[in-house]
Amino acid sequence: MRTHVAEPWIEAPLQTFVDDARALFALLLHPNGQVMGQFGFTRAVDVMAACALAAAIHASAGELGRELDGKPFREMYHAGKDRQIFIGDVPTTRHRFVFLTVFDAESSLGLVRIYFQELCALLENAQPPATVQAPISAASLEHDLNRNLAILFGRAPRDSNGSESSISLA
């Protein structure tokens, strides 16, 4: 199974992570919940839900870290009975992302952490030059959230200049 991404430069780093860490699911998103790439999900609605939850957990943990430690918590981990979840902050020089991955006993927290560090380095090296961003409004945020989901699930073309491709998930 291959990764699906909203922007081409994300594909190779994300695929490398999934292959090396043998992850079951992987999700790269903006802290606002906009999906940038995913592996393992088959439904847009699941990606949308996972993005919203990951963004909320990331924001909450950030605040909790500030309260307790004076700085945001960068990584979070939870071990379930069969599956484990890891959420980490991906700070590149031009973007800030949140990364979520789910894995089982075929991998381990130690492996996920080393490959997560590699993922951060690969994204840093792969990122395109910065472009001027339009101010974010409620309408544009909603549009961006839907646009990337549509691209990932093959309902919208990936435009080369980052301009809108006006496909709704509805």
Place this chain on the structure above:
Amino acid sequence: MSDEVRRLSEELARDPSSLVFMQLGEALRRAGQLDLGLKVAHRGLERHAHNADAHDLLARIRVDRGELQEAFDEWDMVLRLAPAHVGARKGMGYVLFKQGKLAEAEKHLSTAATHDRGDSSIATALRMVRRLLRYAHVAGHGNGAPGHAELVAAQRRVEEEARLLFADILGEGEHTALLLNADGLVAAGLYVTADGEDVSQEVGAALTGVRDEALRAVRHLDLGVWKAVVYETELATIALAPAIDESMVLVAAGRSVPLGFVRRVLDRCVQRATTWLEEVA
């Protein structure tokens, strides 16, 4: 129903025109649910009749069902849609091999190997077909294309050679050796338990995972090529080492056999396996 099959089924039900039917069909095939897989592939092809990978999926399901000719015809369709499709060449080579048409199988596998030099399973299959062809010609004293009797003789000779490949190295000692291909399938050697049961396939399949972990460790720690993994269990010492085409030699010895001796046997078995495989390069 596995989580994966359930998720993929739901996705397909929600969007019947989705290409997810290929993932679902493959998941069903791997799970051995061949009738369901066949149904999914057929329905997908109704909407995506010109998708080469969809025909490839159908062919693989057909092969698993033992419908060799139908599989061959499906792969033939794949090649019409995508002439460079390596999977189709490989599949047709396999069908022809099973049908005893070795010369034709060799042609398809050679083409597949040319297109994908990194696929060790093609190289392994090609070596097997070439070896059989050579032995069949010898059995027929080189008089024209080999017939059924020559092919049977060649098959027997290959099986005998494979079974006894390490026999003289191992002697009567308390140890055994296997040559495993890239998929963990036994290519040569024998692993028999104390009560005489042949567990070669089971042991080979189980221990192949160790090779994958060893490869990952040396790659990420920059340790160069892996030479061997040796470990001791309560019952035996296990030694693994790489051979050509991503194959691997496994030696298992009783705990009373000194580690150094096990290592020496392993080296000799790797050398023997390499020579045997390269005979028909």
Place this chain on the structure above:
Amino acid sequence: MSASPFDSILSPLIRQRGVLGCLVVGEADGIIVDSNVQVGIQSNVVAALAAALYRKARLTSAAAGLSTIGFLQLEAEKGHICAIGRDGLVLVTLAEPRAHIGRIRGAMIESLSVLA
């Protein structure tokens, strides 16, 4: 600060010829419990990968009916990884090709009683 409970096994191991680092690692999570490594060794990477290798060997040995696993050695062109485990912990040694594996193996087997 008191020495860790594993200091008694790590200190003698790191003094062996050619040893670049030795670590006590959780087998399931690949996380370091204690370590003594030379400068420049990526201990987290060694820990995670060695624990994964040991775990795989242990599980596959059991699946193949070969019973519990003891000492394991991965020999590569540029070095060795040695590991031995007990009760969910793995003692790992990373060594140069010139290292004397026989001595390292002996020291690691002797240390096994401390891993509990």
